Amino acid sequence: MRTVAWTIRPASSKLSQSLHFIHSSFHPPQFSSTAVIAALQMSPPPKKASVNCGFDDLRPHIEQALERACEFGSGCPTRLGEAMSYALLAPGKRLRPALVMMAAECCGGSWEDAMPAAIAVEMIHAYSLIHDDLPAMDDDDLRRGRPTVHIKFDEATAILAGDGLLTEAFSHLSQQIKAPEKALAAIRALSLAAGASRLVGGQADDLSAERDPVFAQPASPAVAGCQDETLDWSEILDDPRLGHLESIHRRKTGALFSVSLDLGAIMADASEPQRESLGNYAASIGLAFQVVDDLLDYTAEASTLGKRTGKDAGRGKLTYPGLLGLGGARQKAQELIAAARCEAEKFGDSGRRLRLLADFVLERSY
């Protein structure tokens, strides 16, 4: 039986503060409840930004296009339109739209052509967050440093705002992509990714696992705060819960990462080898993103993350740190990011942004 020892390092508070600065300087949070204000006041103001996510220059273009996309038509009731805009324009990282544009760029396409797909995928993402935050699902009151949509508005409006954004995404693709065959390919790819066997299916299995005693787990000793841990790696790899967890996250989180890169490839008429490399890159960063998300739930502060933390541990939820320990989960994320970087290398200089973004996914603290 093989054992691996991991040393757990404390999180870098400087890095955490720097990233908080990046987040809040792009999008100052809007406060409207005392609970939110309290959460956001937990850490001191950070000093300077230091992590290059690879797409700072794309972000203003994305924000402007998102604003333009918030014209929902004269029949859209004011309150519904406000709720949809509140969710879509809230200060998110914009990773998925950036990935669409980066994939198009590294396959020789233009940002302009990729933008409708970038906006559509962010609409799907925003809808999924609104619905995930509802009382019937994750029951959250804080998202992107603001009250969630059902708290700011009301539950029925939040459900409808999610429904509206989901449908608008496909309307946007059909109207804004000029070449009919590309519009069809984009609609097909995004509907598959957002559908019952991918995003929605992953969410459904995640909720079921939470309610199934087989998947409920106590926090491992490492997660509970030990400085050193010795993992029985062979036992962990045999644990069927690990496969189930990966299957959930490849769909719930990974599907939108994968389709983002695929949409960029579609818009740029990418070759098969390029699409394959982008697919491999997406699979690795999608899962790494989730492993890091699980880690941040244990290690980050709500003020930095813009959403509640410690929820997974509190509910005995199946997570990577819970199964692998904090050190094992970090190791897993590092391996996935190394694999993603290898795929990005295949694009030479034009894969630079993809490499930077992979590093950001690993190092992010929000």
Ligand code: GRG
């Ligand atoms: C309701 C159909 C349906 C799906 C919900 C997106 C999702 C599935 C759940 C969100 C809960 C969650 C924390 C998932 C982990 C990964 C994830 C999608 C995090 C949020 O993505 P970020 O960090 O968000 O890119 P921002 O706000 O920066 O855009």
